[in-house]
Amino acid sequence: MKEILRLxxxxxxxxxxxxETLAVDGLTMSVGEGEFYGxxxxxxxxxxxxxxxxxxxxxxxxxxISRHISPQEIGYMLQHDHLFEWRSIEDNVTLGxxxxxxxxxxxVRYAMSLAKKYSLGDFMKKKPSELSGGMRQRVALIRTLxxxxxxxxxxxxxxxxxxQTRLNVAEDVRKIITExxxxxxxxxxxxxxxxxxxxxxxxxxxxxxxxxxxxxxxxKKALSSIExxxxxxxxxxxxxxxxxxxFTDEKDTKGx
Amino acid sequence: xxxxxxxxxxxxxAFLRKERGKTVFTVAMQILLLLTFFLLWEFLAAREIIDSFxxxxxxxxxxxxxxxxxxxxxxxxxxxxxxxxVIGFLSATAIGLALAVILWIxxxxxxxxxxxxxxxxxxxxIALGPIIIIWVGAGKGAIIVxxxxxxxxITVINILNGFLSVDKDKILLMRTLSANKMQVLCxxxxxxxxxxxxxxxxxxxxxxxxxxIMGEYLVSKEGLGYLIVYGGQVFNLSLVMCAxxxxxxxxxVMYFAVLILEKLVKx
Numbered sequence: 001m002k003e004i005l006r007l008x009x010x011x012x013x014x015x016x017x018x019x020e021t022l023a024v025d026g027l028t029m030s031v032g033e034g035e036f037y038g039x040x041x042x043x044x045x046x047x048x049x050x051x052x053x054x055x056x057x058x059x060x061x062x063x064x065i066s067r068h069i070s071p072q073e074i075g076y077m078l079q080h081d082h083l084f085e086w087r088s089i090e091d092n093v094t095l096g097x098x099x100x101x102x103x104x105x106x107x108v109r110y111a112m113s114l115a116k117k118y119s120l121g122d123f124m125k126k127k128p129s130e131l132s133g134g135m136r137q138r139v140a141l142i143r144t145l146x147x148x149x150x151x152x153x154x155x156x157x158x159x160x161x162x163x164q165t166r167l168n169v170a171e172d173v174r175k176i177i178t179e180x181x182x183x184x185x186x187x188x189x190x191x192x193x194x195x196x197x198x199x200x201x202x203x204x205x206x207x208x209x210x211x212x213x214x215x216x217x218x219x220k221k222a223l224s225s226i227e228x229x230x231x232x233x234x235x236x237x238x239x240x241x242x243x244x245x246x247f248t249d250e251k252d253t254k255g256x
Numbered sequence: 257x258x259x260x261x262x263x264x265x266x267x268x269x270a271f272l273r274k275e276r277g278k279t280v281f282t283v284a285m286q287i288l289l290l291l292t293f294f295l296l297w298e299f300l301a302a303r304e305i306i307d308s309f310x311x312x313x314x315x316x317x318x319x320x321x322x323x324x325x326x327x328x329x330x331x332x333x334x335x336x337x338x339x340x341x342v343i344g345f346l347s348a349t350a351i352g353l354a355l356a357v358i359l360w361i362x363x364x365x366x367x368x369x370x371x372x373x374x375x376x377x378x379x380x381x382i383a384l385g386p387i388i389i390i391w392v393g394a395g396k397g398a399i400i401v402x403x404x405x406x407x408x409x410i411t412v413i414n415i416l417n418g419f420l421s422v423d424k425d426k427i428l429l430m431r432t433l434s435a436n437k438m439q440v441l442c443x444x445x446x447x448x449x450x451x452x453x454x455x456x457x458x459x460x461x462x463x464x465x466x467x468x469i470m471g472e473y474l475v476s477k478e479g480l481g482y483l484i485v486y487g488g489q490v491f492n493l494s495l496v497m498c499a500x501x502x503x504x505x506x507x508x509v510m511y512f513a514v515l516i517l518e519k520l521v522k523x
Contacts, residue, residue: 075432078428078429082425084443084448099430099439
C-alpha cells in the first residue's frame with residue numbers, strides 16, 4: 001500500500017500559564033492510501049491534538065510529519081456539524097469552495113451531484129434547522145468532500161447523535177468515503193464503532209499519547225458496518241482492543 | 257417552522273378563539289388604562305383637587321400643542337431633536353460596530369484597551385458636557401457628540417462580547433476550510449451576530465434620546481429638550497408636559513421602527 005501520511009517520533013507540548021502539558025510523546029504511525037484508519041484512546045488522551053497535528057493546524061514540538069499530499073487536500077469533519085443557520089443547505093455545502101475562491105460552476109455541480117447521490121438533493125433550499133441530526137451530519141461531510149480531499153480526518157463525528165442515527169450515519173459516511181476512494185482517519189473512544197468502520201486501529205496510551213498497538217481488522221472491506229458488527233471476529237477483536245485500552249489505564253495508575 | 261394544517265379541528269378553533277379573546281382583552285385594557293389616566297387627570301384638575309398650575313392638565317397641554325403647531329414652532333423643535341437623535345443613533349452604532357470589528361481583528365489592541373474601555377463605560381458621560389461645549393461649540397454639534405458618546409462605549413462592549421462568544425469550534429471549522437481572518441469575520445462572526453447587533457440598536461435608540469435631550473438641556477436654542485427646560489424656567493408646565501408627551505411618542509415610534517427592521521432582517 002502506498003503511504004499517504006507518516007508521523008515519526010512526534011512530541012507535542014501545550015503551554016499554559018500554570019505550566020506545560022505533554023500531550024503527545026514519541027508517537028509514530030503510518031497511514032496508507034485508501035485506508036480507513038482508526039485511532040482509539042481513552043478520553044483526554046490527546047486524540048484531537050493528534051488530528052490537529054495531522055491537519056497541520058498545530059505544529060509539533062519535535063518529530064517529523066511527512067505528508068504525501070498538500071494540506072489543501074486534507075478535509076476535516078468535527079464532532080458537531082456546525083452548519084451555519086443563516087445559510088441554506090446549498091450555501092453550507094459550498095462554504096469551503098467560497099472560502100477557497102474555487103466556487104466555479106464545475107465545482108458547484110460536483111458538490112450538488114454528491115448531495116443528490118447521498119439523497120440530500122431535495123433539501124438544498126432548506127435551512128439547517130429543518131433537517132434531522134443525521135442529515136445535518138451528512139451535509140457536513142459533503143461540505144468537506146466538495147473540496148475533493150484525498151484524506152479526511154473524522155473527529156468523533158457521530159458522538160453527538162443518538163444511537164440509532166449514529167449507526168446509520170456511520171454506515172453512510174463509510175460508504176461515501178469508500179466509494180469516493182478517499183483515505184480516512186477516524187478518531188473515536190467507541191471501540192465498536194472503530195471496528196465496524198476501520199481497516200486498521202491504533203490504540204493510544206493515556207496522555208501523553210503514544211501508539212500502543214495497531215490492530216488489523218480481519219473483516220472484509222466489502223461488508224457494511226452493520227454486517228461487520230454481526231461478524232464473529234467482531235467480538236474477539238473488541239475484547240482484544242478493550243484489553244489493550246484497559247491495560248493502558250492500569251499501567252498508568254500503577255506507575256503513579 | 258411547521259405550518260398548522262388547514263382543516264382545523266373544532267377544538268383548535270376554540271383554542272384560537274380563546275387566544276384572540278385574550279389579545280382583544282389585553283389591548284382594550286391597555287387603551288382603557290391610558291384613557292382613565294388622562295380623564296382622571298383632567299377631572300382632578302377641573303375640580304381643582306390638584307393645582308393645574310403645577311400639574312397642568314390634558315386640555316391645557318392640548319391648547320399648548322395647538323398654539324405651538326399653529327405658529328409653526330412645533331415642527332421646528334421636533335425636527336431639530338429628531339435630526340440630532342437620528343444622526344447620533346446612526347453614528348454611534350456605526351462607530352461602535354467599526355471599533356468592535358477593529359478590536360476583534362487586532363487582538364493585542366483589545367488587550368491593551370480593555371481597562372480603558374471599562375473605565376470609560378463607568379464614567380457618567382454627562383460630566384463631559386462642559387468639555388464638549390468648549391471643544392465642539394455650543395450648538396447642534398455638541399448635542400450630537402453627546403448622543404454618540406453616551407452609547408458608543410456600551411455598543412463596543414456588547415458587540416465585541418457577541419463576537420468573542422462565537423463557538424470556537426466554528427472558528428476551527430473555518431480554519432480547516434483554510435479561511436483567513438477576514439473570511440472568518442465576514443462569513444462567520446458578522447452573520448452569527450446579526451441579532452446581537454440588532455439588540456445593540458435597540459439599546460442605542462433609547463440612549464440616543466437620552467444623549468440628545470441631555471445635550472439640549474445644556475446648550476440648545478431649539479428642540480424638545482429646549483422646550484422642556486424653557487417651559488420649566490417660565491413655569492409653563494403645560495408646555496413641559498406637552499413636549500414630554502411628544503417626546504414619548506417619538507421615542508416609541510423610533511423603537512418600533514427598529515423592531516420592524518429586526519423582523520425584516522430575521523426573515
